[in-house]
Amino acid sequence: MQSQSETSVRLRFAPSPTGYPHLGNIRTALFNWLFARHHGGTFILRIEDTDVARKVEGAVDIILDSLRWLGLDWDEGPYFQSQRLLVYRETAQRLLDEDHAYLCYCSPERLEVMRQEQMKRKEPPKYDRRCRDLTQQQRTQLKATGITPVIRFKTPLEGETTFYDLIHDRMTFKHDTLDDFVLLKSDGYPTYHLANIVDDHLMAISHVLRAEEWLSSTPRHVLLYRALHWQAPQFAHLPMILGSDRAKLSKRHGATNISEYQQQGYLPDAMINFLALLGWSVDDRTELLSREELIKHFSLERVGKTPAIFNKEKLEWMNGVYLRRLSLGQFVDHAMPFLDRDLAKSVRRPLDENYVGRVLSLIQERAKTLGEVPQLASFFFLDELPYDTSLLSKGKLDAKSATKAMTIASQKLEEVLTWDATTLECILRSVATELNLSTGELFGLLRVAVTGRTAAPPLFQTMAVLGKDQCLKRFKMILQLLPACLN
């Protein structure tokens, strides 16, 4: 049963389409989603596309695709701020009418120079409020110039603003450290500060969960809510996710876009599980949690305050766990697109699903990502293996005894009628005994012959899947190559 108050839990994820969503953005989306789902609330998607200049084509689609891929389903939206400009303008006008805002005619160039000088004087860069108290005459004059003004908020000159953050508790900011920020830009678009509070109010957002980089602009938002006599939502500023150099995540850190993880073959469930543990935990030992468990246990009380560095090795491990937990059928379904994409062009398509299934049963527990499956399995599909002869000469056997072993093994295998792992093992073990070779020596040699590598799935199972013809063909191939590796 949901209590009355829980039915009004409304969360939103509000990305801006100025780039592709990275791990940090997605972690924020996840926590909002988890919180909403935990409380039986509503999860809303809102696109904050108020920066015309920095808008990236296609970013919205990538954002939606990424959320869908991860299964972070939303109940409302996506709303687009660019389609709600009137609401922001009306609100800005109201602020103007009620003396909480004013028109500012200062040019960007002037502001830039001003900031430069402030920096030079080692002062905090802040708007100098030149247009805050213009006389009626100055106002008329400036209006006559035809310059399109921006609308700025009249930040109280004195006093301080306090609010309670669900994670950081009580926060207080002095007004004299704030300046008169822009609400409406000269192109008629709202700034983040305005659009954000207008929408959160209109969409009845109850909790704002966002990255800690927003903490210092929160007093502005609180001030705005007060000026408009609106009740502010509850804020929770989540710890940041940092790159390995401990700096804010950016392109420099490589592979931070969530879609890259999709392409590399990480599973949504593993991704979700891993991201949930960046800044949150259930207890002192639980690492693996299903979506349902995540929803069930999620709470802001267990969100930490320390910024986290993204640990790719752990993600890989976790993805491997999720990969191994898949049924063979599921694994095949997931891996098929990757095989299609990355297997050599020479491999005939469509791939035979039955054969792929037998191959992948040997690959599944060896893959950490779906992306490495084609590489791990390539020798099952290639007609001719690109042998690296140094692998042969590196073996424990010299070319002469290797040739002898291969010849005998070939002969024995020619006669095999039931080509299965058990039979093959039985026969080849006896070959080893007969030649007075250790199993390691013989099998190692055969492994290179069959797979072209020294590390591969179990030899006999591999041979069984590959089939008699293909195996014997590879043996012949090796026999031809061996003389070249003399000494």
Next chain:
RNA sequence: GCCCCCAUCGUCUAGAGGCCUAGGACAUCAGCCUUUCAAGCUGAAGAUCAGGGGUCCGAAUCCCCUUGGGGGCACCA
């Protein structure tokens, strides 16, 4: 420069005054298993709880200072 946040193994973290001679996970190393790899199992190493002061019978846990790291200070979000 100003404002704000943060501080436990390399990394993710548990810890809300005595259960901590600080627990778990990834990574690392060793052993077992074994035809290689992987997986699995067992074990090891790894944190004087950033440093210094307090408070207290008692502090990783509370307070202060220092240091370090991060974030913000746009007609970007």
